[in-house]
Amino acid sequence: MSNxxxxxxxxxxxxxxxxxxxxxxxxLYDVEDYIVVIIDIFRATSSICYGIENGATAIIPVxxxxxxxxxxxxGLDHLxxxxxxxxxxxxxxxxxxPFSYTKEKVAGKTVVLTTTNGTHALHLxxxxxxxxxxSFLNLTTLSNWxxxxxxxxxxxxxxxxxxxxxxxxxFAGAVVEQLKEANFTLDDSAIAANDLFQIGQxxxxxxxxxxxxxxxxxxxxxxxxxEFCLQVDLTTAIPILDGDKLVKL
Amino acid sequence: MSNxxxxxxxxxxxxxxxxxxxxxxxxLYDVEDYIVVIIDIFRATSSICYGIENGATAIIPVxxxxxxxxxxxxGLDHLxxxxxxxxxxxxxxxxxxPFSYTKEKVAGKTVVLTTTNGTHALHLxxxxxxxxxxSFLNLTTLSNWxxxxxxxxxxxxxxxxxxxxxxxxxFAGAVVEQLKEANFTLDDSAIAANDLFQIGQxxxxxxxxxxxxxxxxxxxxxxxxxEFCLQVDLTTAIPILDGDKLVKL
Numbered sequence: 001m002s003n004x005x006x007x008x009x010x011x012x013x014x015x016x017x018x019x020x021x022x023x024x025x026x027x028l029y030d031v032e033d034y035i036v037v038i039i040d041i042f043r044a045t046s047s048i049c050y051g052i053e054n055g056a057t058a059i060i061p062v063x064x065x066x067x068x069x070x071x072x073x074x075g076l077d078h079l080x081x082x083x084x085x086x087x088x089x090x091x092x093x094x095x096x097x098p099f100s101y102t103k104e105k106v107a108g109k110t111v112v113l114t115t116t117n118g119t120h121a122l123h124l125x126x127x128x129x130x131x132x133x134x135s136f137l138n139l140t141t142l143s144n145w146x147x148x149x150x151x152x153x154x155x156x157x158x159x160x161x162x163x164x165x166x167x168x169x170x171f172a173g174a175v176v177e178q179l180k181e182a183n184f185t186l187d188d189s190a191i192a193a194n195d196l197f198q199i200g201q202x203x204x205x206x207x208x209x210x211x212x213x214x215x216x217x218x219x220x221x222x223x224x225x226x227e228f229c230l231q232v233d234l235t236t237a238i239p240i241l242d243g244d245k246l247v248k249l
Numbered sequence: 250m251s252n253x254x255x256x257x258x259x260x261x262x263x264x265x266x267x268x269x270x271x272x273x274x275x276x277l278y279d280v281e282d283y284i285v286v287i288i289d290i291f292r293a294t295s296s297i298c299y300g301i302e303n304g305a306t307a308i309i310p311v312x313x314x315x316x317x318x319x320x321x322x323x324g325l326d327h328l329x330x331x332x333x334x335x336x337x338x339x340x341x342x343x344x345x346x347p348f349s350y351t352k353e354k355v356a357g358k359t360v361v362l363t364t365t366n367g368t369h370a371l372h373l374x375x376x377x378x379x380x381x382x383x384s385f386l387n388l389t390t391l392s393n394w395x396x397x398x399x400x401x402x403x404x405x406x407x408x409x410x411x412x413x414x415x416x417x418x419x420f421a422g423a424v425v426e427q428l429k430e431a432n433f434t435l436d437d438s439a440i441a442a443n444d445l446f447q448i449g450q451x452x453x454x455x456x457x458x459x460x461x462x463x464x465x466x467x468x469x470x471x472x473x474x475x476e477f478c479l480q481v482d483l484t485t486a487i488p489i490l491d492g493d494k495l496v497k498l
Contacts, residue, residue, distance in 0.1 A: 021270060021271075021413055022270075022271075022274060024273055024274055024277070025271060025273055025274075025411070025412075025413070028273070028410075028411055028412055161277075162274070162277055163274075163277055163436070163437070163438075164270055164274075164436075164437055164438045164441070165437050166437045166440065166441060169437075169441065187412070187413075188412070188413055188414050188415045188418075188460050189412075189413045191415065191459055191460060192413070192415060192418065192441070192445055195444075195445055195448050196441055196444055196445070198448075199444050199447075199448070210440055211437050211440060
C-alpha cells in the first residue's frame with residue numbers, strides 16, 4: 001500500500017500559493033483555508049526566528065509599548081523588548097535588534113516583543129489553519145516544511161503601516177522560488193514577488209538601497225541589523241503561533 | 250525674467266510618484282494632494298481612451314448593469330455599454346470591447362460604460378486634484394502631460410475585486426519608466442512596478458500569459474481585445490473626470 005494513504009488531495013490546479021502584499025489586503029482571503037506565513041523582515045520576524053532558534057521559550061508579540069509595559073505589572077519573569085525611533089525605551093530590557101536575541105540573553109526566557117506591523121498582520125490572520133514566522137534566516141527550513149503541508153499557503157507581508165514594502169515582498173518571492181516547482185497555483189502577486197526576487201536575489205542589500213525606506217533605516221543607525229536580517233539560512237527553527245505566543249514548531 | 254515665475258516648488262526630494270497596487274489601498278494616500286491616474290487595462294480604461302480619441306463627447310462610468318439601464322429610462326440619447334461574463338447584456342448597445350468604441354459608433358455620442366473595478370477606483374479617488382485615465386494606448390501622451398503638472402502623481406491600479414493584478418501594475422511601471430528621470434520620489438510600489446515592467450516590456454502579452462487571469466480572459470474569448478489593449482501609443486487623447494463624466498482634456 002502507498003504510504004500516502006492519509007495524504008490530502010489538492011484542489012484542481014494544485015494548492016494555492018498566494019502573496020498578500022499588505023495587511024490591508026488580508027480580508028480578501030479566506031484565511032481559514034490557509035497556512036499563513038507572517039513576514040516582517042526589518043526586523044520583527046528576523047529577530048523572532050533568531051530568538052526561537054536561540055532557545056527562547058516563547059515570544060509574545062504585542063502592538064504597543066504600553067501593552068509590553070503591562071507585562072511588567074504582572075510580575076512575570078519576562079524580558080521586555082520595546083523601541084521607539086530605533087532606541088530602546090527607558091526601563092525596557094532591549095529593543096528589536098536581532099543582536100539582542102542571542103542565546104546568552106534569551107535561552108529559557110519568554111520575551112514580550114513590541115511590533116506594530118507584525119502584530120497587526122498576525123491579528124488579521126488569526127483564523128488561519130496555522131500561523132508561522134518567516135525571514136531570510138529560516139528560508140529553506142520554512143520552505144521545505146511548507147512544501148509538505150498539503151495546504152494552501154498565504155505569505156503575508158507585514159509592510160509598513162499597511163504600505164507595500166520591497167523587503168517583505170522579496171522574501172515572499174524567495175519562498176515562491178523554493179515552492180514553485182511543487183504542485184502550487186500562483187496568484188499574480190506571487191508571480192510578481194518571485195520576479196522581483198529574481199531581480200534582487202544576487203545582492204538583496206544593494207537592491208533594497210533603492211528604496212526610500214532604506215534611508216529611514218539608515219537614519220535609525222541599524223545598518224548592521226539590516227545586514228544581519230538578510231543572511232540566508234542561518235537558523236532552522238520555525239516559530240509557530242500557539243495561543244498568543246510564538247513557540248518552536 | 251524666468252518664464253518659471255508661476256512654477257510651483259516641489260517638496261524636498263521632488264514630487265511623489267506613487268503606485269497604489271489595489272483600490273483597497275487608496276485610503277493610505279491623501280488623494281487630495283495628488284493627480285490620480287486610473288488604470289484598468291483589461292479593458293475599461295483602454296476602451297475609454299479609444300472612445301474619447303474617437304470623438305465620444307463623454308463616457309460615464311457606472312458600477313452596475315442596473316445603473317447603466319437606469320440611463321435608458323431617462324430618455325437620453327446615450328449609448329449603453331454593459332457586459333456580463335464577457336457577453337453584451339440583452340437590450341444594450343454594446344459591451345466593453347475596445348472594438349465597440351470606433352469613430353463610427355461613438356463620435357458625438359455619450360456612452361454609459363459599466364465597469365465595476367474602474368468605478369470603484371474612481372469613487373475612492375474622487376477627492377483628488379484631478380483624475381485622468383491611462384492605458385497603453387495613450388501612454389506617452391499621458392506621461393508627457395504628467396511630467397509637467399508639478400504635482401504628486403498617484404497611479405491607481407483598479408485590479409480585480411481589490412486584488413493585485415499584473416497588467417495594471419505593468420502599465421503603472423511603464424509610466425514610472427517615462428517619469429523616473431524627472432524630479433520625482435518613487436515609493437516602493439513604484440520601484441516594484443517599474444522593475445516588473447522592465448522584465449515584461451519586450452513582450453507584455455507573453456509575460457501576462459503566466460497569470461491565472463489570462464486563463465479567465467481566454468475563456469471569455471476576448472484575446473483580440475487583449476492584443477488591442479496592449480498596443481502602445483495608438484491614441485493621444487487624455488480622458489479626464491469632469492463631474493461624473495470622462496471627457497477629453
